Amino acid sequence: MKPNILIVDDEMNLARKLEMALRHEYHVISTHQPERALEIFRNGDFDLVISGIQMPKLSGFEILRAVKETHPLIGVILLTGEIPDRAEPTVKIPQRGANDYLLKPVRMRELKVAIQSVLKNQRQYLENKRCFQELVHRAYTDSLTGLSNRHYFESQFKLEFERSERYDRPLSCIILDIDDFKRINHAFGHRMGDQVLNQIGDLLLNSFRSCDLKCRFGGEEFVLLAPEADKEVVITIAEKLRRTISKKSFAFMGTPFRVAGSVGVATCWRKNFKSASDLLHAAEAALMKAKREGKNCVRVYTPLLLQGLRSAGPTPNQV
DSSP states (O other): OOEEEEEOOOOOHHHHHHHHHHTTTSSSEESSSSHHHHHHHHSSSSSSSESSSOOOSSSSSHHHHHHHHOOOTTTEEEEEEOOGGGGGHTTTGGTTSSSSSEESOOOOHHHHHHHHHHHHHHHHHHHHHHHHHHHHHHHBBBTTTSSBOOHHHHHHHHHHHHHHHTTTEEEEEEEEEEHHHHHOOOOOHHHHHHHHHHHHHHHHHHHHTTTSSEEEEEEEEEEEEEEEEOOOOOOOOHHHHHHHHEEEHEETTTTEEEOOEEEEEEEOOOOOOOOHHHHHHHHHHHHHHHHHSSSEEEEEEEEEEEHHHHHHOOOGGOO
C-alpha cells in the first residue's frame, strides 16, 4: 500500500510540480491554498505532510503544530526559501517538531531521500512499539490460557484492594481448583490436561464480567477478582463458575469426560481484611473447606473458618 502524502504550498506551480514528481510512488494530494490544508488533512489518512513555511493566512509552523497535535507520529517536512544561517526561525525548525526541512528551490532527489527517511523512521517506531507491546503482553499473560498470570494478578490485586478500602466498596476473590486434575493427566496425558486448562481459561474470559480480573494462579488453580461484588453477588458468580465447568464436555480420542471444580470465596468490605494477601488467604481457606466437604462445591469464608481448618489437620492433597 502506497503511503499518503499531503503537499501544501502557496506557490501553485511548486505544489503541482511536487505532486506530479511523487505520484508514481505515493498517493499524493496537493493544495496551493494553505487555509484549506487542515480541512484536507482531517478528512484524509496521511502518513506525511510537506509544507512551505512562509504562506499567507496559515504558516507552515501552524500546520506543523496542528498535525503533531492530531497525531505526533505523522511526519512533517517543511520547505523554506530562507538560508539557515541568516534566519533564526529556520534554524529552529527541528526544535519545533518538524522531521526535516529543505531549501527552495527543491531538489527532487533530496526530497525523495527525506521522504524515505521519515517513512522509514515511522515504520521502525511502529515495529518497536509492536514488539514492546508483545513483550508486555507476554510478561503479564499466561501463555497456555491467555489469562493474566500470577505476577500481573498480584500487582493489580493490591491496586483493587486499595481502591476498595479508599472508597469503601466491596471486593471479592474467587479461587477455583480443578478437582482430581492429576488423574486427567495420568489417564489422558499432559497434552489433554493442557487442553482442559486452555478451555477453562476460555470459559473464564468469555462467560464472566469484563471488569473481573481472571488469572491462572498456578497449575490447575485459577483466581477471579470481582470488584463491586458483595457477598451475595459473588456467591452467584462462583456458583455459575462451578456449574459452567461441570457442564463442560471434553473428549479424548472419542472418549467423553467431564471435570469438576472446587471454589472458595471471600469478600472484603468495610475493612474486614487488613491486606490483599489476607483476602487471598481467606479465599484459599474457603477453597480448602470445599475440598474437605466433597469437592465440586462452593464455600464462603467466615471468620471461624481458619480456626476450624487448623483443628482439622492437613487436607488430603497436603498429605
